[in-house]
């Protein structure tokens with residue numbers, strides 16, 4: 094939101110002064126991209142450093158390290174989720190295994206959100222018209238934004254690299270500068286690719302939301318393909334069919350394979366060129382995949398704000414459901430084969446992730462953490478969507494009519510709670526379907542409850558989001574996504590090693606029992622629901638009393 | 645039932661250090677059409693957002709038909725409709741869907757009138773909002789407000805983006821609303837529109853109400869413009885009582901007169917005037933005079 098203010102201040106200042114429109118768009122995009130690149134680079138760097146530094150403290154002896162390797166190295170469930178783990182006896186191998194996948198996915202999310210925001214989002218807001226006044230072509234403007242995005246990526250990489258190199262030089266870590274730099278390149282490689290994917294979908298889609306969703310679907314498919322490739326079911330060749338797989342094949346630190354940079358670089362170059370080419374084939378503000386301009390009226394859902402949300406959001410909601418259902422189904426499918434690789438010593442480490450037991454339910458217990466994260470992001474998306482109704486002014490249409498603020502917010506959140514509850518139940522049911530198809534023998538009710546168990550953390554996130562919407566509306570997106578990413582990193586880092594209990598307690602996912610391997614902790618769930626509801630209530634009360642605020 | 649459609653008492657709004665509205669006392673009786681004028685940044689939109697409960701006053705209060713704008717917004721809003729020139733609609737809905745949604749939210753719609761409005765404004769309701777031009781989006785917003793036949797119409801630059809033909813249609817619609825006894829609160833920079841429609845005019849400057857009255861009253865208080873042509877030398881008019889703003893342009897002189905015109909007429913007659921033109925100030929001139937030298941707010 095800060096960035097929005099920045100761009101507005103800029104528009105009034107330099108249009109005449111700085112002259113060249115080429116410089117202007119590139120400059121504006123660079124500012125915004127670099128700012129967020131630095132922030133995320135910091136998060137990436139800290140995640141890598143904390144993993145590297147804690148490794149030596151937790152796994153002190155060779156025996157401990159061998160046990161660790163025996164545990165994860167052989168686990169197909171772990172390999173499917175986080176990628177293969179060939180050399181866990183070394184700090185580098187361990188770190189790559191532990192956080193690479195998470196950072197890869199986060200980097201991709203950063204890339205697609207940033208590029209769709211600066212391309213489709215800015216264009217849709219009409220600010221480009223203002224800046225360019227027809228002084229440059231659509232194609233050039235797009236190329237300039239891509240330059241800006243590239244600079245942002247460089248910032249992301251630079252910050253990540255500096256922290257990674259510094260951490261590597263610690264005596265207890267001992268990773269050379271070269272390998273550290275290569276590792277940081279691998280860490281931001283997905284960000285580069287998904288910046289490019291977002292640049293293309295921004296040309297195709299008519300709205301920013303849609304452009305981001307299409308890119309996210311591509312990310313989901315890429316992750317799914319590499320998951321199957323790493324699941325140890327004899328399909329490892331598939332790894333080359335997924336952009337995330339290429340990054341995996343870079344194999345930083347352990348056995349570098351820089352050749353895998355080729356497809357990555359080619360992918361980025363081709364997509365960027367494609368984006369620029371497509372930009373020239375359409376009008377400013379228009380999209381390639383034409384939206385029909387005329388339509389018959391469908392008014393069934395249009396009885397008020399909540400109905401409108403269902404109508405406008407049904408595509409993204411269904412998209413999330415499909416993503417959640419499909420991934421849970423996949424996890425169910427591979428649970429049996431991966432679960433059988435879990436030995437006694439594995440249990441000990443898995444228990445740090447909150448999972449006990451052996452076999453398929455243990456594998457699913459870890460997998461469902463991923464589902465919880467997905468549903469958490471879904472909840473965050475609902476709150477930020479509510480906030481954007483306020484900031485883009487469409488909310489005025491309701492509140493200037495006989496609709497109360499509590500009615501709007503309540504209805505909005507009721508739809509969100511319903512959608513994410515159905516998402517949770519869907520995850521349980523699809524997980525069971527996948528598992529049952531392999532005769533895993535897990536009871537339906539236990540998986541159903543594991544699905545329901547995913548809902549309280551999401552409702553907690555929703556509550557925190559509403560609280561922020563009430564008291565600090567412009568920070569809503571930063572706070573909810575920040576809380577989510579933080580929770581995720583803490584639980585990942587904490588699951589593999591020791592993180593202080595104080596830090597663990599700040600992660601909402603830490604408080605979720607990893608059903609189905611253990612029964613849901615209904616007390617903890619109750620507490621999360623209670624805090625979420627209370628936060629939402631306070632947020633709602635403040636919201637009723639404050640001014641509506643634009644972007 | 646209250647006879648006052650709209651009333652504010654000491655209504656004030658600050659944004660940090662900026663005083664956007666400073667103790668506004670305003671009363672609009674039922675059935676009246678009031679123009680709300682002021683330079684950019686005077687606080688017109690701020691006032692309207694306070695009336696609608698979209699912003700909260702720093703001080704003071706406002707009511708609509710006796711209903712407090714903060715405490716009973718929903719009841720107040722059943723009686724009014726709001727149009728802004730900066731409205732944001734949902735891009736993926738069609739015009740017809742938008743009208744249907746907004747009508748249902750309001751509760752009561754005069755269906756035949758809605759059809760008539762769509763015809764009169766020449767709107768294609770099957771188009772998606774995304775594909776409408778600015779003026780066509782504005783038509784949707786106008787129709788949505790007029791079709792519910794509210795007791796009070798609150799209009800903030802309602803004709804922004806409309807072409808002159810549609811502007812004419814809009815005027816007819818407001819005239820009809822007035823004839824039906826509806827109250828209209830119209831903020832606009834189109835002076836001819838305000839002049840044609842409004843019974844009374846309020847002028848706001850830097851958050852303060854500086855003038856409120858009928859056009860006739862305002863004209864009375866202000867200067868008459870006189871233009872005279874001579875075949876001899878142009879006389880010096882600057883010393884004539886009541887005369888100001890003298891401009892000489894060759895054989896022609898233009899000036900403003902306040903109060904009695906008698907002294908001026910005498911001087912003109914003795915100087916051998918050949919042509920004499922005088923006219924009352926238009927609202928535009930009144931407005932410009934009001935804002936004059938120091939009038940422009942940030």
Ligand SMILES: Nc1ncnc2c1ncn2[C@@H]1O[C@H](COP(=O)(O)OP(=O)(O)OP(=O)(O)O)[C@@H](O)[C@H]1O
Nearest residue numbers: 659662664682683684685686687688689690691942
């Ligand atoms: N949300 C806000 N935050 C800070 N200042 C604001 C905000 N809204 C309005 N202002 C300030 O309040 C003052 C009044 O603004 P307002 O929008 O009411 O003017 P207006 O009379 O409607 O002007 P215009 O004719 O340009 O529409 C201005 O100085 C403006 O800068």
Ligand SMILES: [Mg+2]
Nearest residue numbers: 688689690800
């Ligand atoms: Mg205004």
